[in-house]
Amino acid sequence: MKYEAFDRKIEDVGLQDGIAKLTPEKIEKTINEVLQGETGAKLKAYHETCVRCGLCAQACHFYVSHDGDPSYSPAGKVAQTMSVILDKKGKVSAEFIYKAAQIAYTECNLCRRCVHYCPLGIDTGYIMSTVRRICHKLGVTPQYLQDTAHSHSATMNQMWVKEDEWTDALLWQEEEARDEFPNMRIPLDKNGADIMYSVIAPEPKFRTHLIYQATAILHEADIDFTMPTTTGWDNSDMAMYSGDFEIMGRLKRDHFECAQGLKVKKIVMGECGHAFRSVYDMGNRWNAWKDYPVEVVHSIEFFAELLRSGKIKMKEKYPEPVTIHDPCNVIRGRGLMEELRYVVGEICETVVEMTPNREYNYCCCAGGGVINCGPPFKNVRVNGNKAKADQLRAVKEQGVTTVISPCHNCHGGLEDIIHSYELGLELKFLGDIIYANMVKNKAIEE
Amino acid sequence: MYHSIYEFVIGPLAWIGWTVFVVGSIWKLASMWALAKKKDGSSIAYTRFGYGARSIIQWLIPFGTTGWKSNPAVTVATFIFHICLVLVPIFLSAHVVLWDQFFGVSWGTLPDTVADYMTVAVILAAAFFAYRRIAVKEVAFLTTYKDWMALGIAVSPFVTGFLAYHQIFNYQVMIVLHILCGLAWLAFIPFSRLSHMLISWYSRAYIGSEFQGVRHCKDW
Ligand code: SF4
Ligand code: SF4
Ligand code: SF4
Numbered sequence: 170m171k172y173e174a175f176d177r178k179i180e181d182v183g184l185q186d187g188i189a190k191l192t193p194e195k196i197e198k199t200i201n202e203v204l205q206g207e208t209g210a211k212l213k214a215y216h217e218t219c220v221r222c223g224l225c226a227q228a229c230h231f232y233v234s235h236d237g238d239p240s241y242s243p244a245g246k247v248a249q250t251m252s253v254i255l256d257k258k259g260k261v262s263a264e265f266i267y268k269a270a271q272i273a274y275t276e277c278n279l280c281r282r283c284v285h286y287c288p289l290g291i292d293t294g295y296i297m298s299t300v301r302r303i304c305h306k307l308g309v310t311p312q313y314l315q316d317t318a319h320s321h322s323a324t325m326n327q328m329w330v331k332e333d334e335w336t337d338a339l340l341w342q343e344e345e346a347r348d349e350f351p352n353m354r355i356p357l358d359k360n361g362a363d364i365m366y367s368v369i370a371p372e373p374k375f376r377t378h379l380i381y382q383a384t385a386i387l388h389e390a391d392i393d394f395t396m397p398t399t400t401g402w403d404n405s406d407m408a409m410y411s412g413d414f415e416i417m418g419r420l421k422r423d424h425f426e427c428a429q430g431l432k433v434k435k436i437v438m439g440e441c442g443h444a445f446r447s448v449y450d451m452g453n454r455w456n457a458w459k460d461y462p463v464e465v466v467h468s469i470e471f472f473a474e475l476l477r478s479g480k481i482k483m484k485e486k487y488p489e490p491v492t493i494h495d496p497c498n499v500i501r502g503r504g505l506m507e508e509l510r511y512v513v514g515e516i517c518e519t520v521v522e523m524t525p526n527r528e529y530n531y532c533c534c535a536g537g538g539v540i541n542c543g544p545p546f547k548n549v550r551v552n553g554n555k556a557k558a559d560q561l562r563a564v565k566e567q568g569v570t571t572v573i574s575p576c577h578n579c580h581g582g583l584e585d586i587i588h589s590y591e592l593g594l595e596l597k598f599l600g601d602i603i604y605a606n607m608v609k610n611k612a613i614e615e
Numbered sequence: 616m617y618h619s620i621y622e623f624v625i626g627p628l629a630w631i632g633w634t635v636f637v638v639g640s641i642w643k644l645a646s647m648w649a650l651a652k653k654k655d656g657s658s659i660a661y662t663r664f665g666y667g668a669r670s671i672i673q674w675l676i677p678f679g680t681t682g683w684k685s686n687p688a689v690t691v692a693t694f695i696f697h698i699c700l701v702l703v704p705i706f707l708s709a710h711v712v713l714w715d716q717f718f719g720v721s722w723g724t725l726p727d728t729v730a731d732y733m734t735v736a737v738i739l740a741a742a743f744f745a746y747r748r749i750a751v752k753e754v755a756f757l758t759t760y761k762d763w764m765a766l767g768i769a770v771s772p773f774v775t776g777f778l779a780y781h782q783i784f785n786y787q788v789m790i791v792l793h794i795l796c797g798l799a800w801l802a803f804i805p806f807s808r809l810s811h812m813l814i815s816w817y818s819r820a821y822i823g824s825e826f827q828g829v830r831h832c833k834d835w
Contacts (some may be wrong), residue, residue, distance in 0.1 A: 209654025210647045214818050218811035221762045223747070223754035224682050224689065232753070239756035248757050284834055286682035288674060288693070289815045290822035449829065454657040504831025528832045529681065 175249075175268045181545045183312030184270055188263040191307060196266060199306050200259030208299060215291045216255050219244060225293065228283040230531045231276055234555035241553070243283035243293040246272050250300045270309045273300035275546045276553065278539055279410075280497040280532035294537075298412070305412030313543025317407035320370075322416050325400035325423055327407055328370035336398045338373035342381045346388075349612050355384050358431060359395035365433040366394050367424065369405035369441050369577060376577075382604035383439060383468075389611055390480040394437075401427025404438050406447035410538025414455050421452030428463045435464040437471045440598050442498030442576035443536060449503060467499050469575050472599055473508045476515045482608045483516055489571050490519040491597075492564040494583060495530035496576030504528075513573055516602050521569050523560045531556050533574070535582025550582060551589045558590035571595040573602070617787055624794045625713075632798030639805030640813055647814065662824045670823020671816060673835045680835035688743070696740035699733040700769065704797070706730070727780075734777050741770035765808035771796035 204212075226232050226242035239245045250269040254261060261269075279294040287293075304310060310318070320329045330338075336357070343355040356362065366387065372379050387394045396402060401423045408416035428436050438444055448465050475481040493513055499505045506527040513520055525531070534554035539546065561572065561583075572583060572594050580596055587594050651659060673679050683690040704710060708724040715721040725733070744766055748758045775796050779789035803809055826834035 207654075210651035211655050211658055211818075211821070213650065214647060214814045218808065218814045218818065220765070220808055220811055221754065221757035221759070222689065223751060223757060224686055226753040227685060237752060239753040242753045242756070245753060245756050284822060284826070285680070286685065288680075288682055289811055290670070290819040290834065292822055292825075457657070459660055501832050502830050506832075 175271075177271075178268070179271060179275070179545050179549065181271075181311050181542075183310050183315050184267050187270070187304075187307065187309030188267050191263040191266065191309070193260070193262070196261060196263065196307065197259040200254055200261075200303055203299070203303050203306060204255070204259070207302065211292075212251075212255075212296065212299060215247075215296060216252065218289055219247070219291050220289065221248075222288070224288065225283040225286045225291070228286040230278075230282075230534060230556040231553045233531075234553050241276060243277075243287075244291075246277055247293060247296050251296050254300070254303070266304060266307055266309050269300055270304040270311070273297045273304060274311050274314065274410075275539055275542050275549050277537060278497070278532045278534060279537035281501055282497070282529070282532065285529065301410070301412035302414065303412070310411050311542040311546065313545075314407060314411050314538055314541045317541055318411040318413050318416060321406070321408050321420055322413075325420065326370040326403035327405045328374040330370050330373055330403075332398070332400075335373055335402060338377055338380065339396060339398075342377055342384065346381055346385055350385060350388055350609070351613055352611065353385070353388050355380075356395045357398050361432045362393050362395035363434050364392055364394040365428045365431055365436050366396050366439070367402055367404040367428075367436055367444075368439040369444055370403040371405075371577060372439065379439065379598065379600060382598075382600045385604055386472075386475070386481060386600065386607065389607060389609060390475050392475075392480070395431060395433065397427050397431060399427060399430075401425075404436075404444040404448070405441065406444060406452060407538060407541055409447045409451045410443070410541065414451075417447065417452050418455040421447060421456055424448075425462050433463070435466060438465060438467050440468045440575035440577065440600060442496040442502070443538075443578060446498040446502050467503065467505060467575075468599065469499060469505045469509050469512060472512045472603060476512060481603065483603075483606050484608045485606055486515075487517040487571070487602045487606055489517075489595075490521055490567075490569045491517045491571040491573050492521050492523050492561075492569045493526065494523070494533065494572055494574035494579055495527055496574055496579045497530060497532050497536060499576065500530060501528045509575065512599055516599070516606065517573070521564050521567050523564050531560060533557060533576075533579040533582035534586070535578040536576075540578055540581045547585065551585050554582070554586055555590075557583070558586050558592065561587065561592050561594060562590070565592060565594060569594070571597055573597050573599065575599050620791060621787075624791055624798070628798060629794070632801050636801035636804055639802070643805040643810060643813055647817070658821060658825075661829055662821050663828050664820075666824040666827040667820025669827065670834055671819050674819060682835070689747070692740040692743045695736050696744070699737045699740075700773075703730050703733045703737065703773070731777070731780065734773050734780075737773045738770060738777065741766060741773075761808055765803075768796070768800055768803050768807065769809065772800050 225244050229243050231241035235241050250272050277297040279297060281294040283293045317327045320327055339355050343353060346353040368380060404424050406417055406420050408420060445467050448461060453461050493509060495506060534550045539550055574580060574583060575598060583596055677690055677694045678684050706725040707730050708727060711721055711724045747754045749755060772793055775789055775793035778784055779786055779793050804812055823834050826832050
C-alpha cells in the first residue's frame with residue numbers, strides 16, 4: 170500500500186516499551202475486544218460510507234501546516250490507522266501499532282474542525298479516540314501522557330499532588346491574598362455553598378497565581394463559594410485522552426460526588442477546555458449519565474454572569490489591542506463563542522478578530538492530550554501549527570499585542586508557537602485581566 | 616438468441632437486481648439500526664429530529680456550508696452529479712415507458728434532450744471526480760479500488776445509456792450492457808461505498824444533533 174512508509178517516527182519510551190510486549194495474538198484479541206465490545210454502528214458507518222473525497226483535508230491545521238501533506242489530513246490519518254485495523258480485522262503488527270499510536274495521540278487534537286468540512290458528517294475525533302482506546306488497552310501510550318493517567322489513578326489528580334500539598338497551596342494563596350484583601354478567605358469544604366470552584370492540577374503545581382486571581386475575583390464579587398480539600402477538586406482528565414475510560418469514569422464520578430457531598434448548587438470550572446469536554450461529552454457518557462448531576466459552568470460563563478450583574482466592575486479596560494483564541498473544547502465543544510466575546514468586550518478596549526474565528530477556529534495544537542505527550546513531541550505541535558502562527562502574525566500586523574485564551578492547554582501550546590515563530594505576543598487568561606483591572610472595593614488602599 | 620438475452624436481463628435479472636437493492640437496503644438500514652441500538656445508546660440518546668433535519672437541509676444547500684464554500688468546483692460537480700444521477704433514471708421517458716408496459720404505472724417525463732444533457736453532466740462530473748482521484752494529492756492518498764469501483768458502477772449506466780441512445784457502437788449490445796450496469800448499480804448500493812446514499816442521512820442527523828444539541832454549535 171502506498172502509505173506504509175512512516176518517515177516521521179519519534180522515539181518515545183512509552184511507545185517503545187509498549188510494543189515490545191505485544192504479540193500478534195494479543196494485538197488481534199485486544200483490538201477485537203474493543204471493536205466488538207465498545208464500538209458499533211457509528212464506527213461502521215463512518216468506515217463504510219466515507220467517500221474518500223478529501224474535503225476534510227483543509228480543515229486540519231496539521232495538513233495545512235505541512236503544506237498539504239495528505240498523510241496529515243483527517244481522512245488520511247484514519248486511512249493509516251482505523252481503516253487498516255478494520256480491514257485486517259486486527260491482524261496488524263506491533264510496528265503498525267506504534268505508528269497508529271503516534272498518529273492518534275500526537276497528530277490529532279480531537280478538535281473536530283474537520284466535521285465542518287465533511288459532507289457525510291464523519292467524526293474523525295471519535296475515530297482517533299477509538300484508536301487511542303485500542304492503543305491504551307494494548308499498553309502502547311506516550312510516556313508523559315501515561316504518567317498523567319497514572320497520577321489520576323493513584324491520586325485522583327493529574328499532577329501527583331498530595332493531599333496536604335493541595336490544601337497547603339490553597340492556604341498559601343489565601344495568606345498571600347490577605348495582604349491585598351484583609352478579609353480574604355478560601356473557604357474549604359464549606360457545606361451548602363452556592364458554588365464549588367474546581368481547577369486543574371497544574372494550577373497548584375505550576376500556576377498558583379491563577380488560584381489567587383480566581384479566588385480574589387470570587388471574594389470581591391461576594392460569591393458564596395468553597396473549594397474541596399478532598400479528591401474531586403481536580404476537574405482535569407488526561408485518562409480520557411490516553412484512552413483509559415475506566416479512570417475517566419472514576420474521575421468524573423469523583424468530581425461530581427465531591428460537589429454533591431458539599432451540597433453546592435453548582436460547579437464553576439477554571440479556564441480550561443479539556444476538562445469541560447470530559448464533563449459534557451465523554452465522562453458522563455461512560456458513566457451513562459445523560460445530564461450531569463450537578464450544574465457545571467465554565468469560567469467564561471461565570472465571568473459573563475459576574476460582569477452582567479455588576480458584581481464585578483472594571484476600573485479600566487485593558488488598553489492594549491487584543492485578539493481572541495477560541496479554545497475548541499469550549500467553543501466548538503460548548504458554544505461559548507458569544508459569551509467569550511461579551512466578556513472580552515467588557516474588559517478590553519480593542520478586540521481584533523483572528524480569521525477564522527469562533528466555531529471555525531484552528532486548534533492551538535496542544536489540546537486533545539497532545540501537549541501532555543511531553544517533550545519528545547514538542548516539535549510535532551509547533552511544526553504542526555504553522556497555520557496558527559500565520560493567523561497570529563496577521564493580527565499582530567494589525568497592532569495586536571495580546572492574545573486572550575481561556576484554556577490552559579491553549580496557553581501551553583500558544584506559548585510554544587509564539588516563542589518558536591518569534592511572534593512577540595503576550596498571552597493572557599480572562600482572569601489575568603479581570604483580576605488586574607477590576608474595581609477592588611475589598612482591597613486595602615495602596 | 617439476442618432476443619432471449621434481452622428478455623432475460625429485462626425480466627428475471629431485473630427482478631433479481633431490484634430485489635437485491637430493496638431487500639439489501641432494508642437489511643442494511645435495519646441491521647445498522649439494530650447495531651446502533653445495541654451498541655451506540657449514548658449516541659441515540661442525543662439524536663434529535665429537529666437538529667438532524669436542520670443539518671441535512673443546510674448541507675443540501677449548495678454553498679450552504681463551510682465545506683461546500685471552500686471547494687467550489689467539488690460543490691458544483693457534486694450537486695450536478697447527484698441531482699442528475701437521481702432524476703435521469705426516474706424521469707427518463709424510455710424508463711417510464713417500461714414501467715407503464717410492465718406495471719401499468721406512469722408519471723411525467725423529462726424531454727429527451729434535457730435527459731441527454733443531464734447524462735452528459737453526470738459523465739463529466741464523474742470524469743472530474745476521477746481526475747481528482749489521480750491528481751489531487753489528498754484524494755489520491757485515500758483512494759482504493761473500492762472508490763474506483765463505486766465511481767465506475769455509478770457512472771456506467773450513464774455511459775452505456777448515452778452510447779445506446781446515440782446508437783454509437785452496436786445498439787443491441789449497448790442496451791443490454793446498459794441494463795446490466797443499471798442493475799449492478801442498484802444491487803451495489805447496499806454493499807459498497809454507494810451505501811452512503813442510505814447511511815449518510817443518519818450520520819448527518821446524528822452529528823448535527825451532537826453539534827447543535829450537545830455542543831451548542833453549528834456543524835456546517
Ligand atoms: S486535529 Fe482536528 S481537524 Fe485535524 S483530524 Fe484531528 S479533529 Fe480533525
Ligand atoms: S470529508 Fe468526510 S467523506 Fe470526505 S474524505 Fe473526509 S471524512 Fe471522508
Ligand atoms: S487546548 Fe485549547 S484549542 Fe487546543 S484542544 Fe484544548 S481547548 Fe482546543
